[in-house]
Amino acid sequence: MRWKIIIEYLGTQYCGWQRQKEDIDTVQESIEKAIFNFCQQEITIHAAGRTDAGVHAKGQTAHFDLDYGERSINGFELAKALNAHLRYEPIRIIHAEEVDESFHARHSATDKLYTYRIINRAAGVALEKELVWHIRRPLNTDAMNDAAQILTGFHDFSTFRDTQCQAQSPEKTLDKLWIEAKPYDNWGGTEILVHAQARSFLHHQVRNMVGSLSLVGEGKWSKLDLQVALDAKDRAAGGPTAPASGLYLVQVYYDTLHKDEEDNNNNNNNESKDID
Numbered sequence: 721m722r723w724k725i726i727i728e729y730l731g732t733q734y735c736g737w738q739r740q741k742e743d744i745d746t747v748q749e750s751i752e753k754a755i756f757n758f759c760q761q762e763i764t765i766h767a768a769g770r771t772d773a774g775v776h777a778k779g780q781t782a783h784f785d786l787d788y789g790e791r792s793i794n795g796f797e798l799a800k801a802l803n804a805h806l807r808y809e810p811i812r813i814i815h816a817e818e819v820d821e822s823f824h825a826r827h828s829a830t831d832k833l834y835t836y837r838i839i840n841r842a843a844g845v846a847l848e849k850e851l852v853w854h855i856r857r858p859l860n861t862d863a864m865n866d867a868a869q870i871l872t873g874f875h876d877f878s879t880f881r882d883t884q885c886q887a888q889s890p891e892k893t894l895d896k897l898w899i900e901a902k903p904y905d906n907w908g909g910t911e912i913l914v915h916a917q918a919r920s921f922l923h924h925q926v927r928n929m930v931g932s933l934s935l936v937g938e939g940k941w942s943k944l945d946l947q948v949a950l951d952a953k954d955r956a957a958g959g960p961t962a963p964a965s966g967l968y969l970v971q972v973y974y975d976t977l978h979k980d981e982e983d984n985n986n987n988n989n990n991e992s993k994d995i996d
Contacts, residue, residue, distance in 0.1 A: 721788065723798065724819045725765075727751070727780040730810035732850045732965070736773045737780070747771075747811060751782070754805035759788065768825045768972040769832055772924070774964030776851070779833075781972040783825040823974075831895060831973040833917045836930045837966045841909035852911075853930075853966035859937030861912055865899035867936045867943040868914075870950060871929060872897050877922055878953040880932070882961075885923035890953070894918045897929070912937075915970075924961055932959030 729747050739749045748765060755763050765784040771777060786798075795816035802813045822828075837852045838859070839845050845854045871880075871894055878890040896917040904911040914933065916926050932949060935941040941949075941959070949957045 722783055722785050722819050722821050722823060723795075724781065724783050724817050724823060724825065725799070725802075725813050726815040727777060727782060728812045728814050729777050729780065730851075731771060731774050731776045733810070734773065736775070737767055737769070737771045747777075747780075750806065750809050750811055751802070751813075754802045755784070755786070757805045758801050759786065761787065766825050768829045769920075769969060771967075771969055772964060775967045775969065777969040779971040780969050781825050781829070781974075783819065783823060785821075825972070828974055829919070829972050830975070831917055831919055832921070832969065833915065833971045833973070834921070834926045835968050835970045836914040836916070836926060836962060837968070838912040838914070838930075838934070838962075839904055839909065840912055841904065841907075843909070850965050853963050855934060855938075857938050859910075859912060859934065860939065861899050861901040861910075861937065863939075863943070864912075864914075864933045864937045867941075867946045868897045868899060868929075868933055870943065870947050875950060876953050877925055877950075879949050879955060879958040880925045880928035881922040881955060882924035882928070883955055887922050890922060892918060892920065892922060892925070899933075927962040927964065927967060928955075928958055930962040930966075934962065935959045 733745060734747050735744045737747045739746050748767065751765055752763060755761065763784050763786065765782045767780060767782040771780070795818065799813040799816040806812065839852045839854050840859050842856055845852060874891065874893045876890050877892050881890050894916065896915070898915050900913040900915065902911050903909070914930050916929065932941070932946060936943065936946060
């Protein structure tokens, strides 16, 4: 039986999603150990995207094939069993369901939604220090949102690509990029959410875009400066890389219907290597 699972995790203590040759903690390895402890089967799970070290997830999706013999088990029971073996780790299976064997967590995905959290206030952050990026200087979210639209569509994103990125091409289609601001506390603190939606992303693409948009918000860059940086196709022309602590993989989409009214650009045929 092929199972699809939705996973929530705190990425702070992990060296990313993907299992490594070295003996280091990763989310994939922790879940695979939980599966083994549950049914004594060594199983490889496949995720929709390989989140980087320190990046969190509210809706990571993965699949694996499980031979449970003649015994019956449903999604609720499977998730409960795996969570029992993950109880000492900040990882939870929040949903599990049986799917057709043609389903693949990465290849079947049509879009991924990442959200980056910024807390904008003079005082530091005590409770969520490892979950956000704290910026003291006031940010103009209207200017950030206006400038962000430059980055939507099909582009060469070399300026926002990590120098160690292994994707075959820097060309990607960014479906949507928008900024949301809401009160964070009762004394003027603001939570700024940067939402990015696309089929796949380059390594550090979202964090590098957020870093550049923060310069726009601070008034150090104009909308034109962001355009010049994009056109340069050079990482050195871009802004800083935002910390991993503020980035979340929120949702992976598999229903193409949600894109019918949004996506008329089919230029992006690159392999989906989401490793932000």
